[in-house]
Amino acid sequence: MNSNKSFLRFIPILSWVPQYNGEKLAADSVAATIVAIMLVPQAMAYALVAGMPAETGLYASIFGLSLYCLFGTSNTLSVAPVAVVSLMTAAALSKLDLLTTADYLAAAFTLTFLSGVLLLSLGLLRLGFMANFISHPVISAFITASAIIIALSQVRHLLGVEADGQTVLELLPSLIMAVTDTNVLTLTIGITSIIGILWCRTGLKSLLVAWGLSDLIATILSRSGPLLVTVLAALVAFVFSIDQYGVELLGNIPAGMPDLYFPGFTVEQLRALLGSAVLISIIGFVESISVAQIMAAKRRERIDLDQELVGLGTANIASAAGGGFPISGGFSRSIVNFEAGAATPAAGLFTAIIIALVAVFFTPILFWIPRVVLAAIIMVAVYSLIDFSMLGKSWRYSKADFVAVALTLLLTLSVGVELGIAAGVLVSILIHLYKESKPHVAVIGRVSGTEHFRNINRHQVETFPNQLSIRIDESLYFANTRYLEELIFELIADKQELRHVILMCTAVNKIDLSALETLEKINETLDELGIKLHLSEVKGPIMDRLATTGFFKTLTGNNYLSHNQAVEDLR
Amino acid sequence: MNSNKSFLRFIPILSWVPQYNGEKLAADSVAATIVAIMLVPQAMAYALVAGMPAETGLYASIFGLSLYCLFGTSNTLSVAPVAVVSLMTAAALSKLDLLTTADYLAAAFTLTFLSGVLLLSLGLLRLGFMANFISHPVISAFITASAIIIALSQVRHLLGVEADGQTVLELLPSLIMAVTDTNVLTLTIGITSIIGILWCRTGLKSLLVAWGLSDLIATILSRSGPLLVTVLAALVAFVFSIDQYGVELLGNIPAGMPDLYFPGFTVEQLRALLGSAVLISIIGFVESISVAQIMAAKRRERIDLDQELVGLGTANIASAAGGGFPISGGFSRSIVNFEAGAATPAAGLFTAIIIALVAVFFTPILFWIPRVVLAAIIMVAVYSLIDFSMLGKSWRYSKADFVAVALTLLLTLSVGVELGIAAGVLVSILIHLYKESKPHVAVIGRVSGTEHFRNINRHQVETFPNQLSIRIDESLYFANTRYLEELIFELIADKQELRHVILMCTAVNKIDLSALETLEKINETLDELGIKLHLSEVKGPIMDRLATTGFFKTLTGNNYLSHNQAVEDLR
Secondary structure (H helix, E strand, O other): OOOOOOOHOOHHHHHHHOOOOOHHHHHHHHHHHHHHHHHHHHHHHHHHHOOOOHHHHHHHHHHHHHHHHHHHOOOOOOOOHHHHHHHHHHHHHHHHOOOOOOHHHHHHHHHHHHHHHHHHHHHHHHOOOHHHHHHHHHEEEHOOOOOOOHHHHHHHHHHHOOOOOOOOOHHHHHHHHHHHHHHHHHHHHHHHHHHHHHHHHHHHHHHHHHHHHHHHHHHHHHHHHHHHHHHHHHHHHHHHHHHOOOOOOOOOOOOOOOOOOOOOHHHHHHHHHHHHHHHHHHHHHHHHHHHHHHHEEEEEHEEOOHHHHHHHHHHHHHHHOOOOOOEEEOOOHHHHHHHOOOOOOHHHHHHHHHHHHHHOOOOHHHOOOOOHHHHHHHHHHOOOOOOOOHHHHHHHHOOHHHHHHHHHHHHHHOOHHHHHHHHHOOOOOOHHHHHHHOOOOOEEOOOOOOEEEEEEEOOEEOOOEEEEEEEEEEOOOOOHHHHHHHHHHHHOOOOOOOOOEEEEEOOOEEEEEHHHHHHHHHHHHHOOOOOOOEEEOOHHHHHHHHHHOOHHOOOOOOOOOOOOHHHHOOO | OOOOOHHHOOOHHHHHHHOOOOHHHHHHHHHHHHHHHHHHHHHHHHHHHHHOOHHHHHHHHHHHHHHHHHHHHOOOOOOOOOOOHHHHHHHHHHOOOOHHHHHHHHHHHHHHHHHHHHHHHHHHOOOHHHHHHHHHHHHHHHEEEHHHHHHHHHHHHHHOOOOOOOOOHHHHHHHHHHHOOOOOOOOOHHHHHHHHHHHHHHHHHHHHHHOOOOOHHHHHHHHHHHHHHHHHHHHHHHHHHHHHHHOOOOOOOOOOOOOOOOOOHHHHHHHHHHHHHHHHHHHHHHHHHHHHHHHHHHHOOOHHHHHHHHHHHHHHHHHHOOOOOOOOHHHHHHHHHHOOOOOOOHHHHHHHHHHHHHHOOOOOEEEEEEEHHHHHHHHHHHHHOEEEOHHHHHHHHHHHHHHHHHHHHHHHHHHHHHHHHHHHHHHHHHHHHHHOOOOOOEEEEEEEOOOOOOEEEOOOOOOOOOOEEEEOOOEOOOHHHHHHHHHHHHHHHOOOOOOEEEEEEOOOOOEEHHHHHHHHHHHHHHHHHEEEEEEOOOHHHHHHHHHHHOOOHHHHEEOOOOHHHHHHHHH
C-alpha cells in the first residue's frame, strides 16, 4: 500500500530514526519496561511449550525483537515467542527421531531458519497477499484448538506428574492414568499462582489507583502479575528448599548471552521440516498482521504486508542464529505494548536490552523458579485464546464455513496441529474455489411495459422464443467461464426456435484470455447451430481491450449499448 | 448440469440402451470401423511413445473403450491412448530406476491404476469443477511443447539411429551426435510414409469422390491413410526382408487378449508416482472434456463433468488391469468418431471389438511393420497439435497470461513435461489469486447536479470533507476483504475531518463470514476514531442474511437504500 517505492521501504528504520526525539524515547522506554516484565516469564514458559530449554525463550526474544526493529513496519508489534507457534514447533520436532538435546536444538535451528527464509522470500517476492487466502474462521478455530492442547499439556506440571502427548486424545488418557501421583504441594503452588495472576489482572490495578498511585505505575504493576508471582514463588522455593518435597524447579540456566549458533543441517531434515516450516510461517504471519493492522489503524498509521514478511523473516533467522525457535507477533503482548504507548519499533529494541540484562545478571534467581509457576502463567495466557463462538456464528451464517471450522477444530484436537490447520486451509480454499467456479448468472426477461430486465425465476417477465437473455453478474476468467459455456449449451439444448443469445455484461469488470477464448468457442459453436451471439452493455475498458483482438470481427451478432435495444432489434 | 439426481446418472449406459435401434447400430458400426482403422496403428505408436510394448496400446484401447462405454456421458468421445499423456507416462516412468521390462510394466500398472482411482474419486466427490482452474492458454502451451518433444523423439526412428532424452535439451545433442549413423533405407521408408499419410488426408478423398465413390466410403478410405501405409510397408518388409538392411521391425507380438494383470505395488512406488498420476489425470481430463463439450454442444447433447471423471477413471483402471497405460479422450480421434456419425457410446465398444479381433488374429502381420512407419504416423499426428499463436495472442491481450504461457512452453521443452505443466498451472493460479485478492473498489463522488456517483480519479465530481464514499464492485469474501480493510485505513490515515465512511454495495452479491467479521472489525476500529460506517444500496438477499446476525446492531452508522440519500443526510 505504501506508494514510496524507493529503497527506503526495505529498511523502514531509516524512515523513523531521523525523527526520533526525547518524547518518543520516554514513551518507548516505559512500554519496553512493561512488555519486558510480561515477556521474561512468558518467553521461558513458551520455550518449555516448544520443548526447548527455558533460556532459549529469552534468546529468541532478544534476537527477534532486535531484528524486527530494523525491518518491521509496525510501531507496536512485539515479535517474540508466542503460544500457538511454540506448540507447532513442538509438534514439528516431535515427528523427528531426536535422541539428544543437542539433536533437538539443531533441528529447532533448521526449523526456525527455514521458516525465516520462507517468510523473507515471500516478502521479497511481494507475495504477502497469499495470507488473504487463509480464512479467518479457520484461523480462529485453529487457535482455539491449539490453546486447549497447550492448556491440557500444562496440567501435568500443575499436578507435578509425568504425562505426554501432542493431542487431546493422547494427553487426556495419559493424565488420567497419572492423576493419582499428584504432588499436593506442586498443585497448591500452581493454583495459588493462577489465582495470583488473575487477581493482579483485575483487583490489583484498581487497588493501586485507590491507593493514590498514578495510572501508569498502576498499569505497570498490574501487568507484572506473572513476574511478581514468579519472583515470590522463587523466593519461597529458595527459603524452604521446596524441591526436596518433589516440586520441580527450573534448575541451572547458563548465564550470559548465547554464542551465535550455526549447527548446519542435513538435506533429509530440511525436507522433513519443510511442511512444518510452511505452516508455522503462515500461522505466524497471519497472527502478526492481524494484530499489527488493528493497532496501526487505531493510530492512523500504516503497515506494509510484504515488508512485515521481511521483518518477521529476519527476526526468525536471527532467532535461529541465537539458538532460539520460531517466533511471531503475539496478540496480547503487542496490545500491551500499544496501550503502554510504544511510539516506534525502538520499544522492541529496548525490551530486548532489558531481557538481555536479565539473561546476563539474573539467571541465579531463575534457578529457583518452580516449573509449575510457568505452567500457571501459560494456562492463564492461553485461556483468553479459547473462543468457541465461531462454531455457532458460522453455523448460523454459512454451513460451508461451519464445515471448515468444525473440521479444523476436530482434527487439530484429535489428530494434531499440522493436519488440523492444513485441512482447514485446504477445505476453505476448496469451498471457495467451488463457489467461485459458478459465477452468478441469471436468465432474464423484461418487466412488461418497462426497459428493466429481471431474473425469470424470481419475477413475472416477458421473454421471446427466438432469443435468450443472460445477465452475467461477475467478471469472466478461466475459473468460471467453463460454467458459463456449460450453462449456455444446457439452455439451448431444448430450444429449437432459438436464434439469438444475448449476454448482458453490466457487471463484467474483466475478461481474461481464457474467457475470451471461451467466448470465441461459444460464438463458433452457436454459429454452427444457426444461433447468433450478441453482447449488450459492455463496459468501456473491456470494449477497448476486446477491440485489440479480432473478437468483434468473428462475433456473429452485434454489440448493443442497451439490452432493451438488443431485445427490440432481435424480436 | 444434469438435473436427474437419481442413481441412473451414475450408470449413463442405462439411459441410452433402452432407446437403441437399428439406425443407431448402423451409424455406430460405421463410425467404429473408421475409428478402429485410425486407432490400430496409432495405439501401437503411442504405446511406443510411452515406452511400452506395442501391443499394450491395443489392450489399453480395448479395455478403456469398453469401460468408458458403460460410464461415460459423451456419445462421441474416444477414450484410448493419446500422444501427450503417453509422453507424460514415459517421463513419469523414466524417473524410476526400472531395470527389466517386467519392472517397467509393473510401474506402468501402478501409474495407470493410481491415475484411474484419482479420476474416479474426483468424480464421486463431484470435484470436476477443479478442472476450471487450469487455464486454457497454459494447456495450449503445454500441448504444443509436448508435441514438439514427441516429434523430436521420433526423429531417431526416422533416421534409424540410437538417441535418447526426455527434453529438447537432451534430445537435440543426442540426435546431432547420431546423425552420421543414419540408415538411408529407414529414412526413405519414413519420408515416403509421411508423404503417403499426408496425401491420403488431402488428395485421396477428392480423388475417390471424383472416381464416383460415395462420400462415406471416400471418408473411410482417406482416414485409413496410416493403416494403408502400415500394411503396404509391412508387405514390402515381408517380401524384401528389409530387416537385413538394418531397418528395425516391430517384431514378435503375442497373439490374443492379455490376462487380467495385477502385479501389486509397493508403497514407495505409489508415493514416487503420485505426483505424476495427479498431473496425468488433470491433463487427460481437461483434454477429454474440452473436446467432449464442443461435440456435445454441436449436437445439443449434454455431458456431465463429474460423470466424465467416473468414465475416465474406470477406463484407466480397466486399462491398468489389461496391462495398458494411462489413456484419455483424444482430440482428433474423437472428432473423427463424431464426424463419422457415432450415435452412442456403443461406437466405442464396437471399436474395442474390432481392435480385439486384430489383437487375436492379425499379430503375424504386425511382426513385419517397420518401426519407422509408426514414427511417421506419430509425427504427422502430433504436428497438428503444435500451435504457437497463443504466445502472440497472450502477449497482446494480457502480459500475465503471456508469462504463464511462455514459462510453460520453455520449462516443458527444456526441463521436462512434469515441471512444465506444474509450473504453468501454479503460476496461472498464483496470478489469478493475486488479481483476485484486490477487489475492484473505487472512491466515488457525485456528478454535480445529478444523483450519479463516479470514480473520483476518472471524473469531475463533488466530494465532502466529512465523508468518504467507496463503491465496491465485487462480492466480498475472505480472499479480498483484507485489501478493503487496508484500503479504508490507508484512505482515512490523513483525513482528520472525516466523520463518515459510506460503502456503496450495488455490485456485492455475496458476503462470507470472513468478510462479515472484517466489516465488524472495520466498524469497531473506525468507531474508536470517531468515524461512523454506513452501507448503501445493499442487495435484498444480503440484507436478509446480515439481518440474521447482530451486524446491524453493532453498525455505528445507517443502512441507506440510496447512496445519494446517504450523502445528503450526512453532509
